[in-house]
Amino acid sequence: MSSLVRMLGVLDVFSEDVPVWTVDRLVEELGYSRSTAYRYVKELCEAGLLAQIGGGNYMLGPRIIMMDRQIRICDPLLAAGQKIMPGLLDMCGKGALRICCLYGDKLILIHQITNISGLEERYPRGLQMPRVLGAASKLILAHLPERQAIKIFLHHQDEIKSAGLGESWEDFRANLRQMRLDKTSRAYGEIDPDAVGIAAPIFGGDGPIVGSLSLVVKERPFSEKRLDTLSDQIQKGAAQLSKIIADLSNPYSESPSAVAMAIGPSHKEPLRRR
Amino acid sequence: MSSLVRMLGVLDVFSEDVPVWTVDRLVEELGYSRSTAYRYVKELCEAGLLAQIGGGNYMLGPRIIMMDRQIRICDPLLAAGQKIMPGLLDMCGKGALRICCLYGDKLILIHQITNISGLEERYPRGLQMPRVLGAASKLILAHLPERQAIKIFLHHQDEIKSAGLGESWEDFRANLRQMRLDKTSRAYGEIDPDAVGIAAPIFGGDGPIVGSLSLVVKERPFSEKRLDTLSDQIQKGAAQLSKIIADLSNPYSESPSAVAMAIGPSHKEPLRRR
DNA sequence: ATTGTCAATCTCACATTATGAGAATTTCCA
DNA sequence: TGGAAATTCTCATAATGTGAGATTGACAAT
Numbered sequence: 148m149s150s151l152v153r154m155l156g157v158l159d160v161f162s163e164d165v166p167v168w169t170v171d172r173l174v175e176e177l178g179y180s181r182s183t184a185y186r187y188v189k190e191l192c193e194a195g196l197l198a199q200i201g202g203g204n205y206m207l208g209p210r211i212i213m214m215d216r217q218i219r220i221c222d223p224l225l226a227a228g229q230k231i232m233p234g235l236l237d238m239c240g241k242g243a244l245r246i247c248c249l250y251g252d253k254l255i256l257i258h259q260i261t262n263i264s265g266l267e268e269r270y271p272r273g274l275q276m277p278r279v280l281g282a283a284s285k286l287i288l289a290h291l292p293e294r295q296a297i298k299i300f301l302h303h304q305d306e307i308k309s310a311g312l313g314e315s316w317e318d319f320r321a322n323l324r325q326m327r328l329d330k331t332s333r334a335y336g337e338i339d340p341d342a343v344g345i346a347a348p349i350f351g352g353d354g355p356i357v358g359s360l361s362l363v364v365k366e367r368p369f370s371e372k373r374l375d376t377l378s379d380q381i382q383k384g385a386a387q388l389s390k391i392i393a394d395l396s397n398p399y400s401e402s403p404s405a406v407a408m409a410i411g412p413s414h415k416e417p418l419r420r421r
Numbered sequence: 422m423s424s425l426v427r428m429l430g431v432l433d434v435f436s437e438d439v440p441v442w443t444v445d446r447l448v449e450e451l452g453y454s455r456s457t458a459y460r461y462v463k464e465l466c467e468a469g470l471l472a473q474i475g476g477g478n479y480m481l482g483p484r485i486i487m488m489d490r491q492i493r494i495c496d497p498l499l500a501a502g503q504k505i506m507p508g509l510l511d512m513c514g515k516g517a518l519r520i521c522c523l524y525g526d527k528l529i530l531i532h533q534i535t536n537i538s539g540l541e542e543r544y545p546r547g548l549q550m551p552r553v554l555g556a557a558s559k560l561i562l563a564h565l566p567e568r569q570a571i572k573i574f575l576h577h578q579d580e581i582k583s584a585g586l587g588e589s590w591e592d593f594r595a596n597l598r599q600m601r602l603d604k605t606s607r608a609y610g611e612i613d614p615d616a617v618g619i620a621a622p623i624f625g626g627d628g629p630i631v632g633s634l635s636l637v638v639k640e641r642p643f644s645e646k647r648l649d650t651l652s653d654q655i656q657k658g659a660a661q662l663s664k665i666i667a668d669l670s671n672p673y674s675e676s677p678s679a680v681a682m683a684i685g686p687s688h689k690e691p692l693r694r695r
Numbered sequence: 696a697t698t699g700t701c702a703a704t705c706t707c708a709c710a711t712t713a714t715g716a717g718a719a720t721t722t723c724c725a
Numbered sequence: 726t727g728g729a730a731a732t733t734c735t736c737a738t739a740a741t742g743t744g745a746g747a748t749t750g751a752c753a754a755t
Contacts, residue, residue, distance in 0.1 A: 149464070149741075149742075150424070150425065150712090150713060150714090150740095150741075150742080151424065151425065151428050151461070151464050151742090152464060152467075152468075154425050155464070155465075155468040155470075158468070158484075158488075161488075161491070162491070163491050163494055163495065166491060166492075166495040169731095170731080170732085171731095179714095179715095180714070180715045180716075181715080181716090181732095182714070182715050182716075182717095182733090182734090183713080183714065183715070185731090185732060185733070186713085186714090186733095187425070189732085189733085190423070190425050190426055190429070191429075192525060193426075194426075194429040194432070195524075195525070195527065196429075198524040198525040199525060201625075201627075202722090202723075202730080202731075203730075203731055203732090206492075206495075207488050207491065207492050208524055208525065209524035209525065209527040209529045209549070210432075211485055211488045211489055211492060212489055212492060212524075212529055212531065212546065212547045213529065213547045213548075213549060214432075214435075214481050214485045214489075214547075215485055215486055215488075215489035215546075215547055216545055216546060216547025216548060217435070217436070217437050217440060217481065217547075218440075218480075218481050218485060218486060219545065219547075220437055220545070221437065221440040221480075250469075250472040250482055250483035250486075251466060251469070251472040251473060251482065251483065253469065253483040255483045255486055255487065257486065271490055271493065271494070272486065272489075272490060273486045273487045273488075273489055273490025273491075273493075274487075274490060275483070275487060353475075423712075423713080424711095424712075424713085424741090424742060424743090425713090443702095444702080444703085445702095453743095453744095454743070454744045454745080455703095455744080455745090456704090456705090456743070456744050456745080456746095457742080457743065457744070459702090459703060459704075460704095460742085460743090462703095463703085463704090476701080476702075476751095476752090477701075477702055477703090
């Protein structure tokens with residue numbers, strides 16, 4: 148293992164459950180020597196990724212908060228979402244409206260608004276979403292290039308089966324195809340037991356899916372008619388978002404960074420040979 | 422320069438102005454060989470600190486958003502702030518209410534609420550505040566242990582002079598002392614030209630300052646009487662916050678992490694010998 | 696299919712640099 | 726003014742990061 152990986156491994160142990168570490172406990176956990184652990188911590192502190200609190204205690208540092216700000220400021224999808232989501236939610240009744248975004252191979256909740264108290268805290272920005280469970284996840288799966296879908300199928304075969312997404316690759320593939328045709332996906336209580344999820348795809352300026360807009364409905368009844376109406380609204384909202392970020396990446400846009408950002412997370416897997 | 426520092430240097434070039442980089446431009450900017458740049462980028466991607474977008478473009482990655490979430494969830498000061506700030510702002514009229522927090526040697530805006538449109542976007546969570554300008558900054562300066570105050574005086578001497586905080590160390594020291602006695606600080610248009618800032622200190626469970634609560638007033642008139650009333654309210658609010666996080670770190674609290682977090686950012690500088 | 700281009704990884708000899716035990720230093724608190 | 730805890734320093738040794746160039750893979754155009 149390279150020393151670079153070893154150093155970044157330090158960041159991994161800072162979790163929600165154990166957000167504060169002393170160097171001694173790091174040594175215990177990671178098996179590094181005390182010298183090395185101190186060296187890593189010192190360099191991570193200098194980079195701002197860690198910060199010292201109290202005597203000998205360390206936590207995640209200010210650079211992380213600053214970099215998240217940068218990501219937020221530069222994200223055209225977030226900006227577009229903040230513009231159109233409040234109006235959309237009003238039309239949908241009690242629930243929550245979310246944007247999830249693909250970053251490399253991770254699906255991250257990047258924005259949520261809700262009119263149900265307590266939901267904001269349980270699903271805040273930054274939450275990693277499952278890859279095969281829930282309306283947003285399934286929908287994104289459906290719009291992935293085939294190569295990536297295969298990879299995920301092989302990796303999450305069991306979860307895919309228990310989610311009823313298909314027993315075989317052909318099964319699975321057909322289900323994905325159906326979702327593409329439907330333009331939206333639905334999930335009945337897959338994440339939140341007493342809620343229904345509806346999701347629609349958001350595309351980058353040049354075609355590939357970059358994320359999804361999804362609605363979580365908690366207000367009964369879940370009649371087919373009502374869900375169809377909502378699906379339609381979500382789909383229109385997602386199309387609006389796609390259009391906004393596509394316009395940013397058109398040749399008339401002046402900001403090269405906005406262009407690149409609007410293209411969105413890659414649909415391309417890094418090469419990997421063995 | 423160690424290779425660890427060299428690798429983390431990659432993160433430094435991802436700025437608000439240039440949030441997207443290709444490996445080739447990284448090579449140009451940083452002077453690394455192409456092999457090395459690719460190796461760094463690959464490892465940073467595996468750690469989630471970078472993510473690939475489009476072909477050959479990279480931006481800051483999902484781990485940063487996830488780690489910011491962790492920081493938010495674990496931060497008792499943020500939680501306390503979200504509880505008491507809305508009510509406090511209602512009593513203060515038009516303006517904005519902020520919590521700034523010391524992380525190591527950086528002063529970061531960690532939460533803001535406002536009833537003026539457009540202010541939220543200009544001053545979002547994650548913004549790094551100046552060390553000597555504005556009510557919050559000056560106030561925190563005033564409550565720093567003397568060693569750190571000296572260090573900052575030596576480092577920011579010019580800014581301190583032009584901010585009218587003192588021509589000499591004795592001058593400066595006396596001004597800080599006065600702010601400590603006042604319990605609050607004020608700034609007239611130091612950051613925002615047509616606003617007045619009022620700040621009060623937030624202390625950790627065991628004494629040292631961890632941050633500040635500050636109010637930005639944009640509604641005239643700025644009469645002495647009104648400002649005195651507001652100062653009093655801010656000071657009470659800050660005291661409330663100090664109490665909440667002190668209670669978390671008392672011996673009856675069960676969560677050791679909450680304890681450590683509540684102690685807050687260190688008042689201690691890392692050792693540095695030359 | 697075929698070719699050209701770009702992105703990313705691989706190979707390998709070489710030299711730089713990370714490592715860890717223990718000593719030395721600094722800081723903090725009583 | 727001690728004494729304990731936290732942190733940095735020293736240095737010989739071994740490990741590993743480095744970079745030029747070749748290679749591979751992906752993709753688009755013809």
